[in-house]
Amino acid sequence: MIILKSKKISKNLLTPAKTLVIGFLFMITLGTILLSLPIASANGVRIPFLNALFSATSATCVTGLAVIDTGTQFSLFGQIVMIVLVQVGGIGFMTMATIIALALNKRISLRERLILQEALNHGTINGVVRLVKKVILYSLLVELAGALLLGLHFFFMQNLSLGRALYFGIFHSISLFNNAGFDLMGTVNGPFSGLAPFVADPFINMITMVLVFLGGVGFIVLSDLIEFPNTRKISLHSKVVLTATTILIVVGTVAIFAMEFNNPYTLKPLHAGGKFLASMFQSVTTRSGGVSTLDIGAFHESTQFLLILLMFTGAAPGSTGGGIKITTFVLLLGAVHAMIRGRNDVILFRKRIAKDVVYKAITLTLLSILLVIVFSMLLSITEHQDFLTILFESTSAFGTTGLSMGLTSQLTPLGKVWIICLMFFGRIGPLTLIYALTRLRKNEPFNYPEGRIIIG
Template sequence: MKVNFNVLQWSPPRILVSGFALIIFLGAFMLTMPFASATGERLPFIDALFTATSATCVTGLVVVDTGTYFSLWGQIILIVLIQLGGLGFMTMATLVALMLRKKITLRERLILQEAMNQSSMEGIVKLIRRVIIYSLTIEFIGAILLASRFMADMPLGKAVYFGIFHSISSFNNAGFDIFGDYRSLTLYVSDPVVNITAILLVVLGGLGFVVMSDLLEFRKNRKLSLHSKVVLTMTGALIGVGTLVIFIFEFSNHLTLGSLDWGGKFLSSLFQGVMPRTAGYNSLDLTVLRQATQFFIILLMFIGASPGSTGGGIKTTTFAVLIGSVISMIRGREDIVLFRYRLGKDRIFKALTITLIAMALVVSVTMLLSMIENQPFIKLLFEATSAFGTVGLSLGVTPELSNAGKIIIALTMFAGRLGLLTLAYALGPRADKDLYRHPEGKITIG
């Protein structure tokens, strides 16, 4: 296979993979500098690489405590990486180009189409403009709401900084926090302002920018696309089911919901039902959850957010297609119909491919970690799924990983953020179109 070193001739998936990798290595180099740590010590490169990968891939898994280990400059580096990773480096590059009044070329539009997971280039630059405006506006409002609450607990300047940091981290579904001691948002387990603000930021970031654009134009168009209908339906269903299951499973657990009043029980269940959708914050101590609850969270993390969003996982639309396939097969129907639209065979094949590759990746990573790490299986499966879904929730395993384990988890986060098919297209040879078709055969299934 001939290797093409001409960057100008690289495919859009290869450019995306290379761009993210470059940002990660630059971020890792910056985090190893003495000014990035609170003590002035250099962070080991493996730990810096892991942290930069987690930030750029908007995951939130950490090997050192973000709030106490890093200096102000180190935390600023992390928040820049989170913003670049959440919106995508091509989105940020387009912003610079638009500010400089530079024309967006056809090749750049193709890369943007791949980065935003769109089926066509039509209106892609207009979408990017909206993405930037929506993101900055939502993050600004979130920062004001959080800062107004934090002012009751800390000085004004610190409250504003904490508001900005956690608003960006929440909207980009990163899950990084700077409260220290790996506490995440457990200090505000029953606080409605912090919980509801974080939930709204996470949900808006996880819906996808196409859906947000559809919602904002609904008053004018009076209609939603099929994609938006599926995303909104699945998002609502998953949040509702997640909240109910966690509420039931943990209701009598005195280490989690059992010690809270009814309002605190509901708010914590809602919060913890939303966060596995690739956000990474927790208001409950995950290590003392019942194993049934931990496994259920693994399932939510595997599904993840929606296409074109800041989140990972197999995506809500993929899960919807799988459910539609099952229903159609049980009813004896040939087509999968969602909201009176028939799905094409290519959509079904893509959903099945993504799911099987994702399952293979999570299983393989868990097996590898089981071989090299002395940890319970459920914790390793939880960590592997969290990395693939770019969630960031942890049962406390990540800081104790060996260097080999850190590299495995970092690669898993990288694959989860970019998307398995994008990574496969980037690393694999260019496929040639088949010149013929084989005769149809039949095998027995089930």
């Protein structure tokens, strides 16, 4: 009886937040073991453990930061391990487990639905299993379309063999849709070349931006958009995400275009159309895409700081992207606007937002800022780089963006550990991590007397 009771207690203590943390740790551990095998290395020599751990974490957390070039340093086996980690990490291991369970006609329990709700940032458990089915369906359809378009382009325009072109298409489509940013272009244009050779290629640019955008707006928004012809309704969440995303893309594009217009190392060599395309590409991918057609280290410092702000804001909840999430950013602006206007409530699209949601947004933002500050300080101790480069790297890791000013490949062993921690915390989310490390929350059975302090 005692043993049964302890098992029951331990099971109850395994909250959805703890389950997510343990699940991601398991995926990272498994990925590290597989990438450490000699068969995962292109030259058959075992990849150092820390590099394998860094790569597995970056892939599982769909970040894209790389200490070794994916195309030239990993074998076919290693590349497949990486892209599987990206796929599972992007749509969520609980989503994959649920689909397998449904395929085996297994019933999804209430506890599993609660975990899915936490994993997908869904507002309620109602319809969460139905959302999981949509996540898988939409992901496969988008990735398949992207793979075919990219594969045909690589075959006809890059003169790759049909098999290799299709493989490249599949790999990059999965990587881009999941906002991971890993690429195999090192085998064609040299290690760490990325998408820079395609800076003036409209087709690659547009396909990449569409894949990153669709992965970044989130599955709830995708579901609303696909079902709109039938329902003729768009949820408040989707309205906020689509409106704010469009505004940030436009503002980012215009700002990058203006600040880098005469920079001889970035936009200046390009024609007018190329300048605009490169500016838009960078504005879109900075939100969490992790790929770049320009040298980030060659940007003006003002542009680099703008990219830091965009990376910190990130993508939408329930998406494959990171950051504090765009809805959090909008709620913060809404709270400021409400305070200035003397309102008690935050109003968005004529809807009042619950105060606990606003408090959650403020808490998430402050915890995120604290994480970036602490790890930036730690990196400034171990890495011999200017602070803007370190801050950029920290924000990119936390926002699971994957962009770098060149620091990633030069990280010290301890610096790699700091970035690994930041990527993990950024993917899990500060609030989920806090909930996983603390006891079950209980409401106080009483109210404290009201007090006042002076602000401003």
